[in-house]
Amino acid sequence: MRWGMVIDLKRCIGCYGCQLSCKAEHGTPPGVFYARVLKREEGQYPTVRPVFLPVLCNHCEEAPCVDACPTGASFKWNDGIVDIDHDKCVGCRACMMACPYSNRYFNDGPQNYYEAGPTAYEQARTTRHQNNVVMKCNFCRDRVRMGKQPACVANCPTVARYFGDLEDPTSEVSRLIKERGGFPLHPEAGTKPSVFYLPA
Amino acid sequence: MNPSRAKYDQLIVDLRSELRPQRQWGEGRGIFLVIGHFVVGVAAGTWLFSWLFGSQAGLAIAFMLACLGGGAHLAFLGRPGRFWRMMAHVRTSWISRGFFGLAFFIAGAFLYLVPLFLPGVLWSTDSILAGIGCVLAFVGMLILMVYMGFVYTSSKGIPFWNSPLHPALYIAYALRGGVAALLLSVALGAHSSAPVAQLLLLWIGITALVIVFIALEVYGALTSGNPAAQRSVHELLAGRIAIYFYGGTLALGVLLPAWLVWTRFSGPLSLGTMAALGLASVFGDFFMKYSTIRAGVHLPVWTRLAPQR
Numbered sequence: 298m299r300w301g302m303v304i305d306l307k308r309c310i311g312c313y314g315c316q317l318s319c320k321a322e323h324g325t326p327p328g329v330f331y332a333r334v335l336k337r338e339e340g341q342y343p344t345v346r347p348v349f350l351p352v353l354c355n356h357c358e359e360a361p362c363v364d365a366c367p368t369g370a371s372f373k374w375n376d377g378i379v380d381i382d383h384d385k386c387v388g389c390r391a392c393m394m395a396c397p398y399s400n401r402y403f404n405d406g407p408q409n410y411y412e413a414g415p416t417a418y419e420q421a422r423t424t425r426h427q428n429n430v431v432m433k434c435n436f437c438r439d440r441v442r443m444g445k446q447p448a449c450v451a452n453c454p455t456v457a458r459y460f461g462d463l464e465d466p467t468s469e470v471s472r473l474i475k476e477r478g479g480f481p482l483h484p485e486a487g488t489k490p491s492v493f494y495l496p497a
Numbered sequence: 498m499n500p501s502r503a504k505y506d507q508l509i510v511d512l513r514s515e516l517r518p519q520r521q522w523g524e525g526r527g528i529f530l531v532i533g534h535f536v537v538g539v540a541a542g543t544w545l546f547s548w549l550f551g552s553q554a555g556l557a558i559a560f561m562l563a564c565l566g567g568g569a570h571l572a573f574l575g576r577p578g579r580f581w582r583m584m585a586h587v588r589t590s591w592i593s594r595g596f597f598g599l600a601f602f603i604a605g606a607f608l609y610l611v612p613l614f615l616p617g618v619l620w621s622t623d624s625i626l627a628g629i630g631c632v633l634a635f636v637g638m639l640i641l642m643v644y645m646g647f648v649y650t651s652s653k654g655i656p657f658w659n660s661p662l663h664p665a666l667y668i669a670y671a672l673r674g675g676v677a678a679l680l681l682s683v684a685l686g687a688h689s690s691a692p693v694a695q696l697l698l699l700w701i702g703i704t705a706l707v708i709v710f711i712a713l714e715v716y717g718a719l720t721s722g723n724p725a726a727q728r729s730v731h732e733l734l735a736g737r738i739a740i741y742f743y744g745g746t747l748a749l750g751v752l753l754p755a756w757l758v759w760t761r762f763s764g765p766l767s768l769g770t771m772a773a774l775g776l777a778s779v780f781g782d783f784f785m786k787y788s789t790i791r792a793g794v795h796l797p798v799w800t801r802l803a804p805q806r
Contacts, residue, residue, distance in 0.1 A: 335798060335799065350799060364589040365591075367592035367593035367596060368585050385579070386579075387575065388576045389574055391590070394654050399796070405575065482798065
């Protein structure tokens with residue numbers, strides 16, 4: 298079993314639904330983004346088009362963050378999900394420097410979005426997280442264990458995200474990667490990511 | 498605006514840029530990591546040369562610097578109370594190995610130095626404890642010299658650091674810092690069996706090595722084709738870090754000491770000049786480490802921006 302995700306760049310419309318649903322699911326503080334959408338324009342006038350690249354932790358098979366972590370706080374579950382035990386993290390940020398995808402965040406910023414103080418929602422959700430530790434996406438492991446899909450997958454309005462077992466050749470993710478030429482980011486880093494993209 | 502809000506705004510700006518500068522190591526509390534790495538490196542070099550040239554004061558300085566470096570490392574951590582957990586992952590993590598190196602060094606140096614400075618009080622210099630201390634301190638010193646370079650080399654997210662030259666460069670820094678600290682201690686009246694001329698020759702040789710390594714690293718980054726590494730070099734030579742590189746590293750760390758060394762060979766070297774040489778060299782090394790760390794830029798996420806290095 299190795300959980301993985303496939304993101305269809307042709308279907309992504311850059312609505313930021315994944316980013317927002319992730320924020321809502323995890324109640325992450327400002328400055329911590331488990332899921333993000335990068336946007337840029339490609340081409341030359343008049344044939345310019347926007348291109349969107351949703352990014353998240355790649356849950357690498359050869360995770361450099363796990364190797365760099367001195368405490369074992371960054372670790373890998375048997376199902377391939379790379380996770381952080383926040384009770385063990387010392388906040389040395391070596392994992393952030395080791396990650397070639399820049400998808401780890403140090404939680405030392407403001408804990409609420411408005412300067413007037415935390416909203417009731419933030420008090421209920423954001424305060425669950427420890428500060429001065431590193432945070433990142435864990436493929437919504439709690440949801441996955443309950444048989445649900447990660448929040449970003451379940452809430453994508455254009456069905457641009459697929460989640461499944463990369464080791465099962467009959468799974469939808471394996472089929473899409475094979476049939477549509479799915480590619481990971483920075484394969485040259487040798488990290489063997491579990492997030493694949495289908496060309497736009 | 499409060500600092501944490503300003504930090505958040507800066508993060509949003511950084512996340513929108515294609516070549517995102519790393520700010521965690523070197524900015525804010527991150528300066529303590531640079532200080533820690535710098536001080537611990539100087540401690541290792543000072544121990545080596547003080548041991549070789551029989552300088553008791555130098556050994557004591559190395560021990561104190563290592564303790565100071567350990568404190569600086571703790572001040573950098575987000576959760577310093579959990580520092581002991583850093584010994585858990587020695588199999589793969591260079592930080593974990595460095596933690597052991599520092600622990601070995603401090604414990605070993607303590608065991609070795611007690612009979613030197615308090616003779617006949619607790620244990621003697623030819624006791625097993627002092628012998629164990631000597632071996633532990635030596636092992637710790639070797640680890641301290643090499644581990645920092647490997648911490649940076651293993652940072653796959655920062656192409657400028659992800660260079661095989663970094664460990665060699667950090668070993669050279671440690672040696673240069675050691676010679677400079679010994680010069681400083683001799684200038685302040687400490688005994689050393691090494692003649693000043695020999696120390697100066699050592700300093701010249703190691704400085705030449707450091708300059709060659711830096712030049713190779715900069716050249717390698719510029720010609721690698723990786724835009725993040727190239728941006729780092731640009732930041733170092735002509736960007737936001739250039740002031741530290743030219744002012745701190747080149748002027749203070751190379752040109753001023755070189756001029757002071759020149760005065761030694763063209764006439765007698767006063768103790769004050771020797772102290773100035775040691776200080777300038779040591780601070781130059783600090784600025785070199787500071788500027789290379791601050792110049793780090795994250796690997797861009799868009800792949801077409803990042804051809805294979």
